[in-house]
Amino acid sequence: MTDPFPFSAIVGQDEMKLAMMLTAVDPSIGGVLVFGDRGTGKSTAVRALPALLPQLTAVTGCPVNSERVTDVPDWAKGAGTTTHRIGTPVVDLPLGASEDRVTGALDIEAALTRGEKAFQPGLLARANRGYLYIDEVNLLEDHIVDLLLDVAQSGENVVERDGLSIRHPARFVLVGSGNPEEGELRPQLLDRFGLSVEVASPKTVDDRVEVMKRRHAYESDHAAFMLRWQAEDAAVRERIVTARETLKTLDATDEVLQDIAELCLKLGADGLRGELTLLKAARAYAAYRNDTAIGRTHIRETATLALRHRLRRDPLDEAGSGARVARVLSDTLA
């Protein structure tokens, strides 16, 4: 069972899957936050990403997955002069990770054994051009959060410690998951996630039966199951590659911008990041559907994803902010 459970074989959870697709089409949307109960397929979806996403061209042995040889940072040792195709990196950031492991630090091994001052890249370097996944993101320690905020904003990791002065690109799609019952997320970090999804386990027997059947097939008839679903994954991958091209041809008309601005204003979303993200998400969605222009459908389908986590919290609104977005959406874009 070395192959992870295929992405396409996940039953339901369309919103989560859509959010992942949109960031795959346009990584600049800036990450996905998945909140929900345990056992709803959050980690399964993330672990399925490497097999789903298109491959990248990267310099062999480059610690930050540079695309061209000229981009390889000067501190990188052992980087080759040729490029090869690699899977999109999906890097786990474990909860207890120390600052050293995240940003990189002095290579203790080289220092102790050879007396060299060398930089050992951390998780941020490995995640460059790929995905950085934080499970239980709401339990992450504050000093790591601060660090991520800065890097996610600037797209560059700066290390000034142990007598080192190093900077390298760190552009990644941040994927966080967690269980809201265990703690809230700081608003600043919340804002850095482009899209947010709430997942719940399927409430119908049919869906649950389907989940069990597929899981059973995955374990007992692995080869045939993978063959069947890898084909589906390949189709999705094709669609992503096409959408990335289509994306460049899509421009937002004034009406679209007007709609988006009005929507955000009515919802009282904090800051301007909401508008920008919604625009990007709607465009990525249009590209994903291979449509020729951005329209209200695209806004309608992506508004909840892009805005839900940017509203001022109302402790009494038990319906959740998703419902608030839906309400304003039907008023504004009627």
Add this chain to the structure above:
Amino acid sequence: MDNPALSRCRLALTLLAIAPFALGGACLRGRAGGARDIVLRDLGAFPAPQHRLPPDASDARLFGGLDLAATLSSGQVAHSAGVLATARTLILPMAERITPGLAGRLSGALDDGTFCVLALDEGVDEEALHPALADRLAFSLDLDEIRATEAQALSFDLDSVAAAQTLFSRVTVQPDQILELATLTLTLGISSLRAPHFALTCARAHAAFLGRDHVTQDDLIAAAELTLAHRATQLPETDPPPPPPPEGDDEETPPDETPENEDLDLPDDMLLDAVKAALPAGLLERLASGAARSATGSGSGARTKSNRRGRPLPARPGRPDQGKRIDVVSTLRAAAPWQKLREKGDGPVRVWPSDIHIKHYEQTSDRLLIFTVDASGSAAIARLAEAKGAIELLLSEAYARRDHVALIAFRGTDADVLLPPTRSLVQTKRRLAALPGGGGTPLAHGLEAALTLSLTARGRGLTPTLVLLTDGRANIDRQGQVDRPQAATDAQTIARAIRGQGIDALVIDTGNRPEPALSSLSQTLNATYLPLPRADARRLSAAVSDALDQ
């Protein structure tokens, strides 16, 4: 043999031995010694190699890394292999102490299905294995119900386990059996999708154990009992009564859930009965009281041991990995007595790996006392003055206890944060001097402001505690209208939200007669209720300190 807990335990461990990786593992809850030791003595049936992993295991221990001690002593780079690379059975002693970080990494590794876990949970009361990890283990067994003398009988028949292992992969299931398990988990209110899958796998292992190549009703019953009982959150008969919402505000709650549940065919009674028989003791009471088991290890507030910041604790010998700081002085001091003996190489000081000491720190998060004071006309001016005096007294004490203080006053149709969280006595005095009085009693506004402030404070690492001083006759609702019943309802709703956030509270009734509405409010808040009519500042502050120190 007669003890059902014992036979259940034996069966679960046997099935786990048959399909260790598919079932993930078992959580064994019980004190050290007695039955647990006997269970652990006989682990031959589980796949080797078996490793014990302490609850604070580092990444290097898990995934491998540079072996600093060996590198230092040999002068050659030495790598250590991580436990996860080789282990097939992982035994976790003191599993309730596992940090969320380690639980997360183990959970991730468990998803790859290359090892199984025996988590030894010695938790008392609410302490328990981290939920992310618990969700990935098929079984949860309570060993305290088994007496050590009975447990002698617990032993595996290795041959039949081996036979069942070969049969396991060929055991077939019928679609309607899958349907039955899916329905059952829904009825029992189990949301995790891992649960029905574990039940299915467990049923297959059970069939294999009995030498069958297909799953029968008996297998489903055994599986439901072993894998689903401890996850149940509701029973069809004792449908958790809908939380008694005050009339009128129901339209927001999604009405689609109940009907759907009614549409379900109730699963086979035999399955349900099996689950009911195996329900852990006290589960129903816990469900009734609505108390969710709190997540372990992380909560804000309490004391945390840290390797990076806080009050220094004595240095301890250790290995300098994971960003810990070496305590140079202690390390040198530990090395000093040995210099004579080690004197054969060059260099002034010879430090050996065993000398290395690591710094430890302890961090206590500060408490924030949020005084939410009724400044309405009904709270007479005199009482208000006493409240101000009490706050000043508390603050002067609070300085020694490292408490922060904030003050929210509600009057008229609004609540104001008069004093943002501070430890400055001067600032408090100045702000309190300006505390105005008079107007209606918008209790809901006051509580809402307190809730918002608490959440902000918590984000900054403070532990909020709410002190409410009022005579409790709320008469302004959240819309700012004079409406007594609605005002009371609103106050209750926000009180529930505050309790939901786990914020400690203390309610002081300053009215001349104890107010029943206020005592019910404090129940909703899960707060201590103190009627203190005619209290002066000194008594007030003493009462607050006493209540807080409990």
